[in-house]
Amino acid sequence: MSEIKVRFAPSPTGYLHVGGLRTALFNFLYAKKVGGKFVLRIEDTDQKRKVEGATENLLSTFDKIGISFDEGPTQGGENGPYFQSQRLEIYKNHIKKLLDDGNAYPCFCSSERLEQIRTEKMAKKETPKYDRHCLNLSKSEAQERMKHEPFVIRMKIPDDEEIVFFDVVRGRVAIPTAEIDDQVLIKTDGFPTYHFANVVDDFLMGISHVIRGEEWLPSTPKHTLLYRFLGWKLPKFVHLPLLLNPDKSKLSKRQGDVAVEDYLKKGYLPEALLNFVALLGWNPGDNQEIFSLAELEQKFSLKRVQKGGAVFDIEKLKWMNGQWIRNEKIEKIAELGKPYFLEANLDISDNRKFLAVIENARKRVDTIPEMLEHSLPFYRDLEFSETDLELLKSESSQKVVKFWAEKLAEKTNWSEPEIKNLVKETIEETGIKGKDLFFPLRLALFGATQGPDIPALIEILGVAESVKRLKI
RNA sequence: GGCCCGUUCGUCUAUCGGUUAGGACUCCAGGUUUUCAACCUGGCAAGAGGGGUUCAACUCCCCUACGGGUCACCA
Known part of the structure; x- marks a missing residue:
């Protein structure tokens, strides 16, 4: 029985996306549920997209929201380093086996040439795939050119095969090899691409379940092939349904806030955000909707993960946040x-x-x-409009307000029943009731005819301030 | 466009072949509060379409439609 281990592997491009939060949460919950480990790995293999401070940002967001890791940049671990940019040697070691076995080959084509074949194929309405121009270079020629020419290393996708794998939420998925491009594994700058690095790291870090967004489903065959070439056992794949915009496209910045920090800044509680996002693509099977993180950890199960995408409905988030605000x-x-x-x-x-x-x-x-x-x-201090003043200065209003100022001043402690009694007393004494009674009181105390009820108003303001406000 | 995935109220979802298809958000109405909010009660609202399989299909199979994802030296 091998250990359960999952990971969240974001690229540090600035901030934590709510979709990323959901993915991280499901990983976290699964690990907690089964007593496994949760790893954070930073996928910073794209030098061009590096964003200063992005990792710190990510870390601080997770900190605020209450998701923690067992292994990662801050807590370390035996499988580090946890930045892919610090694992270049490791990737080089493994690419060698691929090269030796003929499952990968160097490619010297310029990006211009690549661009050209792509546009040509597009024009002919064919799938834009690499034409394997460099596949048949002799070993010696390739070796020679590698010494002084820039090159990438491509994966050699087998011909005419159907790659089959089993996804935990979707079951059997099959994709013909003809659809798959000879993916670049190592870039000109010596950095690995996602596809290569993620496979090598997942294996080396002992990841048992790859839980990630559905957008990765089409490239999973590339990954399973890599596992095969490297002679490694496959992890379980779990592709989570996408989070959607109201128009059902993949949740994006264009249609509203997408950064977890934005929601936090706007006054959403971490608990509410987590609670809400947990129910997007998963449900407990009963009617409970409000969950603490601890409850989620207990109830979560991959078996109840949905297949279809889920619209991120801000209205429901608002409601849920309101629930948390009221119940905390x-x-x-x-x-x-x-x-x-x-x-x-x-x-x-x-x-x-x-x-x-x-x-x-x-x-x-x-x-x-x-x-x-x-x-x-x-x-x-309250500000009154013309019509407010008109109402307050009316004979009837003044009668009420003065009566209350006088009565209230008689003692300092007023209980709610006593205030209610005072209402009755007012009616008996003055004959004023209903709107004519409550509107002037609330207006004098609160500055509006609508708002908290009178006992609450006096409770908050205190007797002294209430009396003062009633003297108008 | 190719490939892959998906499809129950507007939205999040329950249903493991037999239910008046349930809950939640939103909206509406009523109650409570002589106001507002909160809260409570009720209501509107759904199985994309067509074929099968079966005594029986939202549920299993096929086709169609629609939606989405993906086709980078980005992840």
Whole structure:
């Protein structure tokens, strides 16, 4: 019984994509579920696309979101290094076997020539494949030219064969070899391509399950062939359904936020994001929808991974985030909201008041920063429009407001039932009720006729401030 | 275009041949709160089409349609 080991292998191109988050999460959950190991490997074999700080960025996002690795750049491990750019020697060692066995060959064609055959084939509506121009060079000639000419190393795809592999979610997949190009394995700059590096590393790192996005399905035959050439046992392949834009195309930047950081900045909780993304392409089989990470770790199963792509529906994410905001401990939500209040220059030093304010606001929002707009009247002087003032200055309103100011001032502790009693008392004393009673009160206390109910308002404001506001 | 994968309410999804096809988001209505929100209840809304197999098909098979992915010295 060999060990279960999975990996997340992003290329460091800047930020963590929500699709990447989902892939990482499923890997993580599977590892947790079966007691396996989770590896982070940075696929930085493209020198041209290197982005400064991208890896640090990735790491910090995972840190915030609560996904951790057993092996990787920060925690090390016996299979390192975990940057492909630091494993060049390893790839060179393995390409040699391919070359010796005739399963790979050097190619000296210029990119111009490649471009030319591609356009020619496209014009003839043929699949643009390499014409194997360099395949039949004699060994000695090739050897000689390798000394002073730039070259790549290509994989020699067998003729007329059907490559069959079994995907854990899709079952049997078969692709004819005629469809596969003689893939470049080593680039002119000596770096490996994804296809080669990922196979070598997955094997050397002992990866048992390759869990990745469906976009890799068509190139999987190249990988299985490589395993065959190298004489290695195949890992299990698990291709996850794609995350989609509302128009069903592959989730992309063009149609909205796609970086996990963007969502975090907008006030989505890591827990909600994880919860939401977990349910895209997987479900527990019952009707539960709100899950903590710990619960997911327990319930996750590859058997319940979907085949079809899933649209990333922001409306549902918002709802789910609202659920988390309402159900998390109030102190935690307050802590998350704090920076926004401080930035607005509000004095939130009275913690009792702040918690009450947050308790009121959290019921009305989908994201953290939205709490601010629902809380402003508790911290700032109220501003009244002409019509507001008209309402407040009316005889009836003044009667209500004065009555309350007077009564409230009688003592400092008012319970909710007592406030409700005061409402009854007001009706009895003044005969004013309904809208005529509640609108002036709420307007005076909160600056709007719609909002929190009166007991809540007084609870948050405190008796002294309430009395002050009622004297208008 | 070739190849590959996919297809249940608008969206996320349940259903392992026999169900009034269930839940959630959105939307609508009602309740609660004499307001708003939250919350509760209810409602609208689905098996792409056509052939088989079977006593019975959303479920198994085939074809068609549609959607997507992929065809780089990017991953």
